[in-house]
Amino acid sequence: MDTRDRLIESARELLWERGYVGTSPKAIQAHSGVGQGSMYHHFTGKPDLALAAINRSAEELRERAEVAFATPGTPFERITAYFRREREVLKGCPIGRLTQDPDVMADPELRKPVQETFTWLTGRLADLLAEALEDTVDAHATAPALVAVLQGGYVLARAAGSADVHTRAVDGALGLLAGYVAKEGN
Amino acid sequence: MDTRDRLIESARELLWERGYVGTSPKAIQAHSGVGQGSMYHHFTGKPDLALAAINRSAEELRERAEVAFATPGTPFERITAYFRREREVLKGCPIGRLTQDPDVMADPELRKPVQETFTWLTGRLADLLAEALEDTVDAHATAPALVAVLQGGYVLARAAGSADVHTRAVDGALGLLAGYVAKEGN
Numbered sequence: 001m002d003t004r005d006r007l008i009e010s011a012r013e014l015l016w017e018r019g020y021v022g023t024s025p026k027a028i029q030a031h032s033g034v035g036q037g038s039m040y041h042h043f044t045g046k047p048d049l050a051l052a053a054i055n056r057s058a059e060e061l062r063e064r065a066e067v068a069f070a071t072p073g074t075p076f077e078r079i080t081a082y083f084r085r086e087r088e089v090l091k092g093c094p095i096g097r098l099t100q101d102p103d104v105m106a107d108p109e110l111r112k113p114v115q116e117t118f119t120w121l122t123g124r125l126a127d128l129l130a131e132a133l134e135d136t137v138d139a140h141a142t143a144p145a146l147v148a149v150l151q152g153g154y155v156l157a158r159a160a161g162s163a164d165v166h167t168r169a170v171d172g173a174l175g176l177l178a179g180y181v182a183k184e185g186n
Numbered sequence: 187m188d189t190r191d192r193l194i195e196s197a198r199e200l201l202w203e204r205g206y207v208g209t210s211p212k213a214i215q216a217h218s219g220v221g222q223g224s225m226y227h228h229f230t231g232k233p234d235l236a237l238a239a240i241n242r243s244a245e246e247l248r249e250r251a252e253v254a255f256a257t258p259g260t261p262f263e264r265i266t267a268y269f270r271r272e273r274e275v276l277k278g279c280p281i282g283r284l285t286q287d288p289d290v291m292a293d294p295e296l297r298k299p300v301q302e303t304f305t306w307l308t309g310r311l312a313d314l315l316a317e318a319l320e321d322t323v324d325a326h327a328t329a330p331a332l333v334a335v336l337q338g339g340y341v342l343a344r345a346a347g348s349a350d351v352h353t354r355a356v357d358g359a360l361g362l363l364a365g366y367v368a369k370e371g372n
Contacts (some may be wrong), residue, residue, distance in 0.1 A: 148338030
């Protein structure tokens with residue numbers, strides 16, 4: 001990894017774990033082993049580096065989601081593959097957790113990739129749901145409910161100190177959904 | 187309000203808005219107008235005051251939930267009343283947001299009221315769901331899914347900068363649920 005990459009990866013890790021307000025330039029330097037001068041050579045400051053880190057996390061989230069959505073099978077099976085894919089549940093979602101950072105939410109540039117990621121994911125799920133459920137239920141409302149289950153599942157898992165409740169919430173959501181998957185092949 | 191109460195209310199407000207790591211004793215003193223000496227007369231330090239603030243927020247969450255659950259009507263109507271009750275969506279959940287605070291999660295005393303609140307809420311919903319849905323679907327998995335919709339709905343709303351997506355997620359969850367409410371009177 002080159003210096004720029006090391007800075008971005010350290011910033012991602014620290015933002016995920018400690019949030020924006022809890023991540024100082026000094027901590028990023030210590031974590032990456034990159035000096036202050038070199039850091040400011042590559043990035044104008046913490047917001048600039050954080051933006052690169054958030055963009056990379058957002059890109060990774062999309063790529064991983066696309067892998068699951070491309071699972072062979074019916075639309076419902078592809079949705080299920082996405083919901084059941086391996087996750088670092090107790091660490092939470094590197095994108096979702098940023099919504100609790102008032103400084104990220106207050107900065108339109110930093111908030112943009114967070115907003116766009118959820119808009120993309122919700123739209124992608126709405127398309128699959130429309131295929132899976134046909135007209136049995138409103139895909140436009142079901143899609144954000146499902147994305148919320150994943151995000152809220154992290155909240156419950158972290159509160160409980162155990163990933164089990166995230167699994168249970170996903171089971172519950174897929175269980176509700178299953179009754180609407182009317183025809184074989186959906 | 188007496189001095190102790192003013193400190194607790196300021197701590198609640200700042201924890202809700204800025205999180206634990208973003209809330210300094212100095213900020214609490216400035217917000218409450220209470221001096222340092224007086225603060226340390228009432229509380230041993232930030233963790234002690236934060237615990238009092240978290241306990242009060244947890245108590246309030248339970249009281250508000252109980253009001254909604256006590257709405258006259260069928261179990262499904264009572265669940266619906268809880269989900270549709272007025273919320274400060276863009277501020278998020280004062281309890282749920284604490285799960286993103288690594289210092290709160292790492293301190294068993296501070297995490298305890300967060301964990302207990304979600305365990306209580308999930309159990310309360312599971313009982314109502316068991317009545318509403320009878321054996322059409324697993325209440326034990328559906329309850330955490332529903333709590334997750336509320337918590338994840340805040341994440342989506344904050345990302346979007348609009349409460350609409352929270353409403354849509356709740357619509358989606360209640361829409362899925364409605365198909366399982368088999369008999370009139372449930």
